[in-house]
Amino acid sequence: xxxxxxxxxxxxxxxxxxxxxxxxxxLSALVMxxxxxxxxxxxxxxxxxxxxxxxxxxxxxxxxxxIVGSLIMCxxxxxxxxxxxxxxxxxxxxxxxxxxxxxxxxxxxxxLISAPSILIGLFVYELLVAPFHGFSAYxxxxxxxxxxxxxxxxxxxxxxSLQPGALREAGMALGASRAFVIRxxxxxxxxxxxxxxxxxxxxxISGETAPLLFTSLGNQxxxxxLSQPMASLPTTIFQFALSAYDDxxxxxxxxxxxxxxxxxxxxxxxRVLARExxxx
Numbered sequence: 001x002x003x004x005x006x007x008x009x010x011x012x013x014x015x016x017x018x019x020x021x022x023x024x025x026x027l028s029a030l031v032m033x034x035x036x037x038x039x040x041x042x043x044x045x046x047x048x049x050x051x052x053x054x055x056x057x058x059x060x061x062x063x064x065x066x067i068v069g070s071l072i073m074c075x076x077x078x079x080x081x082x083x084x085x086x087x088x089x090x091x092x093x094x095x096x097x098x099x100x101x102x103x104x105x106x107x108x109x110x111x112l113i114s115a116p117s118i119l120i121g122l123f124v125y126e127l128l129v130a131p132f133h134g135f136s137a138y139x140x141x142x143x144x145x146x147x148x149x150x151x152x153x154x155x156x157x158x159x160x161s162l163q164p165g166a167l168r169e170a171g172m173a174l175g176a177s178r179a180f181v182i183r184x185x186x187x188x189x190x191x192x193x194x195x196x197x198x199x200x201x202x203x204x205i206s207g208e209t210a211p212l213l214f215t216s217l218g219n220q221x222x223x224x225x226l227s228q229p230m231a232s233l234p235t236t237i238f239q240f241a242l243s244a245y246d247d248x249x250x251x252x253x254x255x256x257x258x259x260x261x262x263x264x265x266x267x268x269x270x271r272v273l274a275r276e277x278x279x280x
Contacts, residue, residue: 034260041257044250049258054220054236057245063255065222066236070259072224073137073216073232074205077144081201085149086194089156094182097161106157112150120146121211129215137230140216147208148201155200159193160186192274199270207259209234233259 048062055061088105096102121143128139163186171181187194212218218235219228233255240252 037253037257037260040250041253041255044254045257049251049254053222054231055247055251057243057248059247061251063233063236063251063258065219065231066233066255067258068222068224069137069216069219069230070206070233072226073140073144073212073230074202076137076141076226077148077205078198078202080141080145081148081152082198084145085152085197085201086156088149089153089197090160090182090187092153092157093160094178094186109150109153112146113154116210117147117208118210118214121214124211125214134227135215135217135229137216137226137228140212140230140232141226143211143215144205144208147211148205151204152197152201155197156194159190159197162193163189195270195274199267202266203263206263207234209238213238 048060050062050064050067052060052062053065054063088109092102092106092109096105124139124143124146128142129135167185167189168178168181171185172178176184212232212235216232216235217229218239219231221231223230237252237255237259240248240255243249
């Protein structure tokens with residue numbers, strides 16, 4: 001007869017083995033992706049990548065216009081997403097937690113999290129592109145903000161909900177208003193989580209192509225005017241990867257590697273800052 005303790009040990013062993021297998025599969029996929037990016041993209045990085053604009057087929061060039069465009073639109077989109085997302089998440093956690101209106105807002109926010117990015121692009125196209133008869137970086141930034149905001153909202157709400165109620169009670173017991181307690185105590189206590197919300201939002205939008213194809217479109221020349229079509233790394237990668245030219249395909253791999261490195265770098269910097277903030 002197999003004892004109950006033996007069955008539990010066997011079940012635990014099987015569970016641990018399955019977890020190890022799943023972890024190995026996930027890590028193997030990640031390693032293969034990184035190896036492919038490094039092997040095909042690292043050799044194409046040179047000084048011209050950051051100083052020259054999109055080239056014609058067979059001509060020397062780089063990705064300066066796409067890099068600058070991505071930085072501009074992602075930065076503007078994240079500013080919009082952080083302002084709206086943190087305020088909305090704060091309201092859900094502090095004021096609308098048990099209300100029906102709060103449940104409705106939370107439901108639609110969760111729907112937006114899983115909404116296909118191409119639908120967001122079409123919506124912003126009808127909102128900001130078609131009425132003004134032209135593509136623009138403004139429309140691209142708004143589309144990216146639509147994608148990042150629900151993530152910031154959800155993460156902010158979860159982080160603020162984890163803060164001890166004693167912090168709120170202590171602040172208001174000293175005569176501070178609820179808004180003051182949230183701004184000076186709750187947000188400060190949850191600053192690491194709020195930073196994580198921003199990082200998750202940026203990681204969500206950094207490689208999006210579909211919404212930008214309908215909003216900012218792209219531009220083969222350098223352009224810093226937000227009211228005009230603007231290049232971006234995802235749209236340039238999409239265009240170059242589908243081309244029949246080897247030099248364009250090489251630039252597409254370089255662009256993909258730059259996006260991966262940028263996301264990794266920002267996550268590392270964010271975690272270091274969060275650790276230093278936590279220590280202080």
